[in-house]
Amino acid sequence: MGPFCVESVLAEAINLVKAESMVLEQELRLESGRLLGPLTIAYETYGELNAERSNTILVTHAWTGDAHAAGRHSEEDRKPGWWDNMIGPGLVLDTDKYHVICSNVIGSCKGSTGPASINPQTGRAYRLNFPIVMVRDMVRAQKMMLDVMGINSLVTVIGGSMGAMQALEWGIHYPEMVRSIIPIAGTGRTSPMAIALNALARQAIYNDPLWKKGNYRPEHQPASGFALARAVGHISFLSEESMAMKFGRRFSARDGLFDFFGQFEVERYLEYNGNSFPARFDCNSFLYLAKALDLYDVAWDFAGMEEALERLSCPSLWFAFSSDWLYRPEQTEEVVEVLQQLNQPVEYHLIESDYGHDSFLVEPEKFIPYVVAFLDKLATVS
């Protein structure tokens, strides 16, 4: 066996990928009217762009996600990208066929410009001087990135949660460029319940004296408040069913039932997960992206949802999960019903899953067959 063989096995099994980024010198005019730039955009690509430059799929990530959707950066990497079971040779987003791109949204802290980035005008981090970013602005920055790459046609835009919002915005604002969209566990507009939960998370951070109105030092994040904020999110991503399966009413083995500080397993889990979070995410970014989620309304700047959805002329494939209580199936169905009334090409599946909002990450096998069929049909048509 020669070196070719070894390399080929590596490529398939380990799928080493490279974190890349580009700088966009042109300023972006945001929905708020403010200008932001120059912009750094972090991204990764999987598979090869074909000669016609027509086989790109854009994957859009959720709140605390990043551009690292698949593969590993090195053989030592403990974990692969967040949608590794979706992207790869022979998988649903088949890298033998498609050129898959995932980029980090602006406002985040995972390589793209966000509140922790240096403001070129002051030479210091933006912090709360960073402008409010809407989902539409994130999509606009992605469009600028694709322009630089010379890509002007997308097979599909696919993503869950905030990724679903981006997919929908793509379909509405760049109809000439998008051949389909696949929004998963999304919503046409964030509900007051979701806003209220984000309000708890915000307040948890504001209450932490270390937050200092966003002026914490990066190495001294407001860890207690931020951990609690994350725990709020964590609960909303899970479901009654998944918590019952995973923890039930089990009490921590090392605590006494009548100890004031004694904990149930579910409580210990939330605490542990919350505490590990500040090491890998910036608190101000978390707040800015929460704001983008709260402000999300597909009808923003339109007369109403109908007017916005009239522009979605490409086929769209929607999934909602039965146990998702953050963006409930009813919220996806609200959008789907309007699309049906408008006679737009729309396909919707309510997926039975016990994993709540997180189902799009935990049980992709439940919706993958529909995605495969959808992409196949799309290929036949075009």
Place this chain on the structure above:
Amino acid sequence: MGPFCVESVLAEAINLVKAESMVLEQELRLESGRLLGPLTIAYETYGELNAERSNTILVTHAWTGDAHAAGRHSEEDRKPGWWDNMIGPGLVLDTDKYHVICSNVIGSCKGSTGPASINPQTGRAYRLNFPIVMVRDMVRAQKMMLDVMGINSLVTVIGGSMGAMQALEWGIHYPEMVRSIIPIAGTGRTSPMAIALNALARQAIYNDPLWKKGNYRPEHQPASGFALARAVGHISFLSEESMAMKFGRRFSARDGLFDFFGQFEVERYLEYNGNSFPARFDCNSFLYLAKALDLYDVAWDFAGMEEALERLSCPSLWFAFSSDWLYRPEQTEEVVEVLQQLNQPVEYHLIESDYGHDSFLVEPEKFIPYVVAFLDKLATVS
């Protein structure tokens, strides 16, 4: 019109009531094995005890409730008791017929012994030296109070949420004394989701530097953390539907949409309500009662739920609310199904209401007719 007339009108319209209390010198052995006493129990009564001492109804309150269930303490009182639309002459808990008692649970701060009370052994407030109290202990203290009053038969025990847990405990532990129970929006055992939400509330308080492990001065409660903890509870008592009706996605008129600290109406409401809470409740009591809720399991100290519910021989009337996501209808139905399998006399109604867990306070008119019929039938039988 003589003075008699005036007095009679006053009694009916304003229904002035008196806050009372008693001291129980005998110590109570708690489920934890610890002794607590002497105990002060705050209570109120409405209507007259009949000669046979057989017309008493016990009303049990929820988490942050109190003994003041009906009427006003003075004509200047801005608000009547928390179930004023349920208790009074001609109302469902008819004070022309019944002698209604509501007492404050132990562990609370509304007149009964709790963590803010003086520990007679030290002459100082208990704070975190207060023992963990279970719902069963609360019921035991109520039994001691009724013993002192010479009451050994109850028409029914009725309450919502934590009040439903108390009603159920009454039916199981004092079957010889209880002729029926009416648990509303209850559960046979607190779910991991409810525990997780309480965990958020706890952590919000623990994170507040003013909490000082429970050693705050009463006039310096950990207000920020406590307000946030209350907001967590508040969200869990509401529903997606009630928030949509009440707030929708309205943005605060005085904030800019692109202000970092700009708020949606729902957020402002939660903040306002949370902030007003520390003035009327003790933070340590809040934590002790949250613990009692988390620990609640009807099967505690039994081989299982069946063994516990075998003891519930009296008729029971159960209500759950369609939009209650804290103690979901499925949780009441779990208990009801076991009772049906055991051939116990049980009646259950799933009430359509958009007000979530709080429906038992907001829309009593939806379940009152069933309570009237249930009490009438009970009177015929006995």
